[in-house]
Amino acid sequence: MKRTLTGLATLALIVAGCGQPAADTSSTSSSSTTSTSTSSTSTSTTIGASTTTTLPPTTTTLASPPTTGVSGNWADEPLIVASWGALGWWSGSGWVTSSTELPVTGGEDYQVVSVSSSGIIQGGPQTELCEPLMNLGVELSDPDRLGEWPGPFGVAISAPWTVQPHLFQTMGDTATYQGHARDLLQSHGMTVASPVITQLFRTDLEGDGVNEVLVVAEEMSGIFSPEPGDYSIAFMRKVVDGEVQTAILGASLHPDGGEDGDTPYSYSIGGVGDLNGDGKTEIVVSGKYYEGSWVEIWEYVNDDLGLVRQLQSGCGA
Numbered sequence: 274m275k276r277t278l279t280g281l282a283t284l285a286l287i288v289a290g291c292g293q294p295a296a297d298t299s300s301t302s303s304s305s306t307t308s309t310s311t312s313s314t315s316t317s318t319t320i321g322a323s324t325t326t327t328l329p330p331t332t333t334t335l336a337s338p339p340t341t342g343v344s345g346n347w348a349d350e351p352l353i354v355a356s357w358g359a360l361g362w363w364s365g366s367g368w369v370t371s372s373t374e375l376p377v378t379g380g381e382d383y384q385v386v387s388v389s390s391s392g393i394i395q396g397g398p399q400t401e402l403c404e405p406l407m408n409l410g411v412e413l414s415d416p417d418r419l420g421e422w423p424g425p426f427g428v429a430i431s432a433p434w435t436v437q438p439h440l441f442q443t444m445g446d447t448a449t450y451q452g453h454a455r456d457l458l459q460s461h462g463m464t465v466a467s468p469v470i471t472q473l474f475r476t477d478l479e480g481d482g483v484n485e486v487l488v489v490a491e492e493m494s495g496i497f498s499p500e501p502g503d504y505s506i507a508f509m510r511k512v513v514d515g516e517v518q519t520a521i522l523g524a525s526l527h528p529d530g531g532e533d534g535d536t537p538y539s540y541s542i543g544g545v546g547d548l549n550g551d552g553k554t555e556i557v558v559s560g561k562y563y564e565g566s567w568v569e570i571w572e573y574v575n576d577d578l579g580l581v582r583q584l585q586s587g588c589g590a
């Protein structure tokens with residue numbers, strides 16, 4: 274396998290951004306069902322003088338724990354799979370990379386986490402996929418539901434909780450984010466007057482009522498090696514401590530074209546879903562090049578650590 278994931282120009286660091294304190298200025302309303310529980314009290318028109326309106330302590334509970342209400346035949350451990358192999362699962366205390374034995378027997382259900390589809394499909398017993406890599410994985414009843422070439426590709430998870438508990442929707446305001454993409458590319462040495470926005474979503478990872486924005490900008494004319502000016506970049510804008518910060522989820526930037534061994538990688542958002550059952554959604558980043566594709570699971574751990582790539586799986590020559 275020529276491509277090594279560690280060699281990708283995926284920058285996990287949070288680049289300090291600037292601008293107004295709202296990742297998505299057009300909406301902070303979101304579909305969050307949380308943190309509005311401090312009403313309904315204290316409107317009692319009581320008799321007497323000392324109307325001590327005791328408000329309950331404002332416990333702003335962020336994400337509510339996931340409901341375990343989705344019925345299905347779920348794996349003992351919530352196995353996360355791509356159509357070409359398993360990525361791993363959450364053990365209850367940490368992410369587990371697929372090893373030699375997957376926690377399935379065959380016949381399990383999987384919830385689809387994808388920008389192109391949702392719902393439940395089925396998976397078979399442990400097998401080997403993606404010749405000649407022979408990734409451990411399961412055959413899915415409808416692998417195309419996760420995405421078809423050239424992507425984006427999502428994942429599926431054999432887990433009983435609601436995988437998308439918070440807001441996730443397509444945005445139309447590409448002009449604003451074209452400007453953000455232009456600035457970000459410029460800060461990485463690329464001058465692109467009007468970046469092409471290929472994906473734009475607003476989401477609320479934690480369900481705290483403040484939206485995050487996921488953006489992909491790309492123009493990739495080289496197939497086997499990059500042409501001058503080729504770029505593909507996926508990033509998230511998020512309000513942290515009142516300021517918008519930008520985190521790069523994947524970048525393949527080629528201001529001067531390709532050199533020997535350079536491969537133009539194309540990034541996209543494959544889906545958003547809660548893949549460890551903590552009520553906060555992870556981001557599925559999808560990538561492809563001329564002879565392969567991969568997916569990565571990025572978790573927003575906290576404001577200090579930011580986004581961390583936790584799991585990944587690929588298939589290609």
Ligand SMILES: [Ca+2]
Pocket residue numbers: 476477478479480481482483484485
């Ligand atoms: Ca949020």
Ligand SMILES: [Ca+2]
Pocket residue numbers: 546547548549550551552553554555
């Ligand atoms: Ca989660």
